[in-house]
Amino acid sequence: MRKEDIAETLVKKFDLPKSRAREVVETVFEAITNALVKGEEVVVSGFGKFYVAQSKERQGINPKTGEKITIPAKKTPKFRAGKQLKEAVK
Structure with a gap:
C-alpha cells in the first residue's frame, strides 16, 4: 500500500x-x-510506536581491502508494532 x-x-x-x-x-x-x-517517540494506541534508535560507533573491516575501519554512530528510525496490530496480522 x-x-x-x-x-x-x-x-x-x-x-x-x-x-x-x-x-x-x-x-x-x-x-x-x-x-x-x-x-x-510517536505512539499510536493500538497500532504501534515509531522511535529513533541510536547505534554506537563500532569497528568493522572493509571487505575489499581487509583494512580495519571505524563505523560511525548513527540514528535510525524504527517501528514497534502494538499488540492489536500483531493480533490482527496473525
Whole structure:
C-alpha cells in the first residue's frame, strides 16, 4: 500500500476531495517525521510506536581491502508494532 492508496481510502470513507485527502496523509507523515527528528517517540494506541534508535560507533573491516575501519554512530528510525496490530496480522 502506498500513500496514494491511503489517500484514496480517506476519499471513499469521508467523501473528501482527493487533493484534501493527499494533504491529510502528507501532514500525518510530516508530523511523524518532525517528531522523530526532534528525538520524540510517536505512539499510536493500538497500532504501534515509531522511535529513533541510536547505534554506537563500532569497528568493522572493509571487505575489499581487509583494512580495519571505524563505523560511525548513527540514528535510525524504527517501528514497534502494538499488540492489536500483531493480533490482527496473525
